[in-house]
Amino acid sequence: MTEAAAIEVHDLVKRFGGRAVVDHVSLTVATGEIAGFLGPNGSGKTTTIRLMCGLLTPDEGAGRVLGHDIRTEGNAIKREVGYMTQRFSFYEDLTIAENLAFVAGLYRLPQSAVADTLADLGLTSRKGQLAGSLSGGWKQRLALAACIMHKPRLLMLDEPTAGVDPKARRDFWDEIHLRAAEGLTVLVSTHYMDEAERCHRINYISYGRLVAQGTVAEVVRDAGLTTVVLEGKGVSRAAESLRGQPGVEQIAPFGNTLHVVGKDGAALRASARKVADDTGVRLSEAETSLEDVFIQLMGEAKDNME
Amino acid sequence: MMGRFFSLGRLLALLKKEVIQMRRDRITFAMMLGIPLIQLMLFGFAINSDPKGLPAALVAPTEDRFTRAIVSALELTGYYRFDYPHASAAEAEALITRGEVSFVVTIPSDFGRRVMRGDKPQILIEADATDPSVASGAISTLGTVAAEALLRETGAEAQAVEAAAAQMQVVVHRRYNPEGITQYNIVPGLLGVILQMTMVMMTAMALTREVERGTMENLLSMPATPVEIMLGKVLPYLGVGAVQVAVVLTASKLIFSVPFMGAMWLLLLGVFIFVSSLVILGYLISTASRTQMQAMQLTFFFFLPSLLLSGFMFPYRGMPGWAQALGEIFPLTHFLRLIRAVMLKGADYAGVAQPMAALTLFVILYAVLALLRFRRTLD
Numbered sequence: 001m002t003e004a005a006a007i008e009v010h011d012l013v014k015r016f017g018g019r020a021v022v023d024h025v026s027l028t029v030a031t032g033e034i035a036g037f038l039g040p041n042g043s044g045k046t047t048t049i050r051l052m053c054g055l056l057t058p059d060e061g062a063g064r065v066l067g068h069d070i071r072t073e074g075n076a077i078k079r080e081v082g083y084m085t086q087r088f089s090f091y092e093d094l095t096i097a098e099n100l101a102f103v104a105g106l107y108r109l110p111q112s113a114v115a116d117t118l119a120d121l122g123l124t125s126r127k128g129q130l131a132g133s134l135s136g137g138w139k140q141r142l143a144l145a146a147c148i149m150h151k152p153r154l155l156m157l158d159e160p161t162a163g164v165d166p167k168a169r170r171d172f173w174d175e176i177h178l179r180a181a182e183g184l185t186v187l188v189s190t191h192y193m194d195e196a197e198r199c200h201r202i203n204y205i206s207y208g209r210l211v212a213q214g215t216v217a218e219v220v221r222d223a224g225l226t227t228v229v230l231e232g233k234g235v236s237r238a239a240e241s242l243r244g245q246p247g248v249e250q251i252a253p254f255g256n257t258l259h260v261v262g263k264d265g266a267a268l269r270a271s272a273r274k275v276a277d278d279t280g281v282r283l284s285e286a287e288t289s290l291e292d293v294f295i296q297l298m299g300e301a302k303d304n305m306e
Numbered sequence: 307m308m309g310r311f312f313s314l315g316r317l318l319a320l321l322k323k324e325v326i327q328m329r330r331d332r333i334t335f336a337m338m339l340g341i342p343l344i345q346l347m348l349f350g351f352a353i354n355s356d357p358k359g360l361p362a363a364l365v366a367p368t369e370d371r372f373t374r375a376i377v378s379a380l381e382l383t384g385y386y387r388f389d390y391p392h393a394s395a396a397e398a399e400a401l402i403t404r405g406e407v408s409f410v411v412t413i414p415s416d417f418g419r420r421v422m423r424g425d426k427p428q429i430l431i432e433a434d435a436t437d438p439s440v441a442s443g444a445i446s447t448l449g450t451v452a453a454e455a456l457l458r459e460t461g462a463e464a465q466a467v468e469a470a471a472a473q474m475q476v477v478v479h480r481r482y483n484p485e486g487i488t489q490y491n492i493v494p495g496l497l498g499v500i501l502q503m504t505m506v507m508m509t510a511m512a513l514t515r516e517v518e519r520g521t522m523e524n525l526l527s528m529p530a531t532p533v534e535i536m537l538g539k540v541l542p543y544l545g546v547g548a549v550q551v552a553v554v555l556t557a558s559k560l561i562f563s564v565p566f567m568g569a570m571w572l573l574l575l576g577v578f579i580f581v582s583s584l585v586i587l588g589y590l591i592s593t594a595s596r597t598q599m600q601a602m603q604l605t606f607f608f609f610l611p612s613l614l615l616s617g618f619m620f621p622y623r624g625m626p627g628w629a630q631a632l633g634e635i636f637p638l639t640h641f642l643r644l645i646r647a648v649m650l651k652g653a654d655y656a657g658v659a660q661p662m663a664a665l666t667l668f669v670i671l672y673a674v675l676a677l678l679r680f681r682r683t684l685d
Contacts, residue, residue, distance in 0.1 A: 055526055055684050074682070078529050089524035093330045094323065105319020106528045 006031045006154050006185035007052060009063025009070065014047050014056060021047045023208035024061070029187055029201075034180050036199030037189035040298055044208040045189040046086055049156050052187075053083045066153055079107070082147030086158040086189075088139045092132030096123055096142050099131055100149060107150040114149075121145045121175075137168030144172070148179065155179070157188040161195065173198050193291045204297055211297050216290055223293040226265035228272045230258040232281030241278065245271035250295055261292045311531055320530065320538025324512075328542055338508065342500045342550045346557050349496055355488045356443050362409035363390035363398040370418040372459055376429060379455030380411065385444035408434045409444065421460065482650045490565065493558040494645045495618045497577075498638050500554060502584055503609065505547050509588025510601040512539040518598055523684060532680045536673070539592075540585045547581040567652030576648065576662060580641040583668040587637070590672050593679040612636035617643075640664040 007029040014022040022044045029035040039045050050056040052065050054074030062069070068076040090099045100114045118124045121141055126134070131142060140160060147155065155176075161169045173195065180186055188199065196202050197216050204212040204219065212219050230238050235258045242248050242260060247267025252259045258281075262268035276283040328335060362380075366373045380386045386409060390401060398410040412430040420427040431448060433441040483490045513535075516522040525535070551574075558564040588605070595601040613619060615633040622633060622642075633639045640661035647653035647661075655662075 050684060053527060055523065057683055075529060078527055081527075083524075083527040085520070085523050085527075087520045087523075089520045089522075091323065091327065091521060092519070093327050098323070098326055102319050102323045103528065105322070106316050106530050108313060108315045 004031070004067060005029060006033070007035075007063070007065050007187065009052060009061065009065070011061035012048065012051055012058045012063065013060035014044075014051055015059050020208050022051065022058075025205065025208070025210050026061075027052075027063075027203060027210065029185060031185050032180060032183050033200045034176065034186045034188065034198070036196045036202035037187055037205065038191060038196050038202055038294065039189075039205040040191065043205050045205055046158055048205065049083070049158050049187070049189060052077075053081050053156055054078055055083075079150075080153050082150070082152035082155045084143050084147045084155070084157045084160055086162065088131075088143060090131050090139075090142060090146060093130065095128050095130055096134075097127035099142060100146055103146045103149055109150055117145050117149045136163040137165055140164050140168065140172065144175065148184075153183075153185065155184060155186045155188075157186065159189050159191070161190065161192065169195070193289070193294070196290055204294065206298055211300075212293075220288055220290060220293055223288065223296060225261055225263060225288045225292060225296060226268050227259060227261045227286045227288040227292060228269065229284050229286045230260065230272065230276055230281045231256060231284070232279075234279035234281050238275050238279040238281050241275045242271065245275070247271050249299070250292060252292075252295075259286065259289075259292065261288065261296065263296075312533055316530055317534045317537055320534060321541060324538055324542045328546075334508075338504055338546050339549060339553070341504055342553050343557065345500050346493070346496055346554055347561075350489055350493050350558075350562055353488060353492050355439065355491070356486055357440055358384045358443075359387045360385060360408040360440065360444060361389045361406065362386045362411060363393040363401050363407045364388050364411050364413070365393050365395050365398045366411075366413040367415040368418065372418045372421050372427075372456065373413045375455045375459040376413060376452055377411070379451050380448075383444075383447050383451055385447065386411075402432060402434055405434065408440055421456065427456075489562045490650060491646070493562045493564045494649050495642055497551065497554045497558070498580070498616075498641045498645060499613060499618055501547060501550060501577075501581055502612065502638050504550065505543060505581055505584035506588040506591070506608065507602065507605045508546070509540060509543050509585045510591040510595070510605050511598050512543075513589065513592035514595055514598045514601045517596065526682060526684065532677050532682065536586075536589055536676060536680070540582075540589055543585045543588070544581060547585070551577050551581070564649065566649055568648035569654070572653075572655060572658065573645065573648045576641065576644045576658065576665070579662065579665040579669060580637060580644075583637045583665055583672060586669060586672040586676060590676040590679065593676055593681075612638045615639070634664075637665055637668045640668075 005028050007027060010026040012022050012025045013020055025044070025048055027048070037045050037049070047056065051058050052063075052070060054070060054077045057071065062071060064070065065077050066080050068080075070077065091102070094102065097114060097118065100117060101111065104111060104113050115124075118127050121144065123138075123141060123145055126138065131139065134142065144160070157176075161172060164172065176186055176188070177198070188195070190196060199216075201215055202213065202219060203210060212222065214222065235253065235256060239251050239253060239258055242251055242258075247262040247264040247269075248260055248271055249263060250259070250261040252261075260268065260272055272283055364377060366377075377388065377391075381388065388411075389407060390397070393401065393410075395412070398407075398412070401407045402410050410432040412432070414428065414430075417427050417429065419425075429452065431445070433445055435441045480486060513522075516525060530538075559566060587608075591601055591604045591608070595604055611632070615625065615629055616622070616636050616638040617633065618638065622630060622639070625633065644658045644661040644665070647658050651657070
């Protein structure tokens with residue numbers, strides 16, 4: 001990293017009613033990077049993002065976003081960051097063009113910026129449509145248009161693709177990669193694994209704590225999990241007999257196959273071999289997926305809490 | 307150019323958005339213009355603080371000329387309407403208990419005899435005083451009316467006039483409203499009440515609506531300052547208020563012929579300051595509540611005492627001292643003084659300087675509180 005990091009925050013803590021929703025989270029995002037922010041529902045992703053864009057004040061911790069202090073320079077951050085909220089938060093009783101004109105006015109952009117943005121994101125043909133009547137995919141496009149119109153240096157997207165169909169999701173990600181290639185830094189929260197895999201680096205947060213970070217390959221490797229696949233007619237019977245066996249931590253059926261995951265590779269293989277022989281299903285080794293890792297991390301984080 | 311704390315461009319963007327939203331919300335928009343007119347018509351015609359033609363029952367076992375004289379004299383005052391002229395005592399009791407009559411007039415059977423004998427004759431008038439204001443006007447005229455009628459009937463009128471002339475004479479001037487027309491008092495007051503209701507409620511919803519719809523998070527993440535957001539919310543409603551004022555003032559002139567003694571500019575200046583205080587108060591309520599429901603409840607919590615203690619419904623000077631002091635904290639109290647003084651008494655600026663100053667103080671106070679309360683974060 002030659003340039004200064006776009007986001008550099010450390011030990012952020014935010015409590016609501018005595019409960020730490022964000023618990024000593026430190027995060028660094030390099031300029032031009034697409035950083036994935038992952039975690040289950042209620043893990044503190046949204047709160048962390050709000051802390052970083054000046055919408056919430058941290059109880060502890062400090063840091064800089066685009067070189068501005070998150071505690072004292074919220075206004076400067078607001079001008080240079082594009083924040084896309086999880087819930088659609090534009091005016092449903094305004095048309096696409098009116099919403100964009102409103103945003104342009106607040107950032108004091110020339111009104112030509114509206115036409116440019118409409119064209120840029122393929123919204124021109126629908127500009128007269130009320131935002132409330134748009135489908136999920138178009139709403140998301142409008143929201144994206146509104147938060148990149150003022151040419152921010154950093155985008156923070158909070159679960160931008162929730163409720164959006166696969167085609168629109170793909171288009172959306174193509175758009176994000178295009179912008180990143182032009183030098184825009186993006187922090188995107190999601191709980192879709194395929195989206196996580198499209199990020200340069202991922203940060204996994206669970207129960208307010210950051211529990212894993214790195215590239216997808218690094219996170220999978222660091223988890224140190226072994227995965228075996230059972231295949232054949234008796235997999236549902238095999239699933240039952242595997243439960244509680246030494247080394248077996250996750251059992252997930254995928255159609256006619258069964259993914260069995262565990263930390264202790266030797267014990268897992270031995271248990272799986274025995275059950276496979278008993279039930280007559282085929283056993284093979286497989287690559288551990290990001291999803292397996294996340295489910296494992298979720299379980300561990302929960303154990304730590306209780 | 308001063309982009310840090312205030313930018314006209316940003317304010318214009320906020321105003322434009324607010325006006326578009328207002329225009330699209332047809333029902334609310336219609337209500338803002340329809341409510342004042344409907345309320346003015348309804349209350350302007352309905353409220354009467356000096357009720358006349360109240361139903362009465364007559365219990366008079368013997369109908370002689372004295373009885374008839376008394377009854378016709380009572381009817382002539384306009385307060386009594388004898389719906390039951392031949393009631394028995396028991397019937398009359400039932401009627402007043404059921405509330406079908408407001409008065410029972412009983413003239414005893416020996417009334418005529420006692421008049422002739424020069425004995426002290428008595429009549430009994432029972433009034434339903436559960437609502438004191440119903441009974442008061444009718445009762446106050448009673449003594450003299452009955453006595454005069456009796457004197458006329460016995461031919462003693464001439465002596466009475468002489469006797470009266472010898473006594474002290476009291477001259478009463480009912481100033482500013484000599485005929486005692488309730489509407490002269492009610493209609494200007496209604497302008498205040500209508501404005502208070504619609505203006506405070508509409509603006510109280512303004513900010514909470516953004517919070518409820520989730521647009522607040524977005525608005526806060528963009529570079530708009532608290533002053534801009536407040537003005538952006540408040541100014542459009544000031545415009546709506548102006549239309550309401552025009553509607554009500556025109557109607558009070560054309561339909562109710564309320565006198566218009568004072569200077570128009572003075573009245574409009576007062577109304578402007580009053581409406582400003584209301585919209586900013588609404589905005590203040592908005593910053594203090596989380597949901598539109600809460601905003602609505604707070605508005606009503608404010609609305610009722612101000613209606614009752616401001617002097618709109620009951621005479622301000624008739625309240626105990628502490629209640630008068632409490633009444634001072636409502637803008638409506640000061641506005642009522644101002645508008646009644648200007649419209650009915652033709653007061654000049656010096657005459658209304660005090661309520662004008664009080665209203666200005668409210669504007670400043672509410673605005674400061676609102677800006678202090680407004681949170682720039684979601685904390």
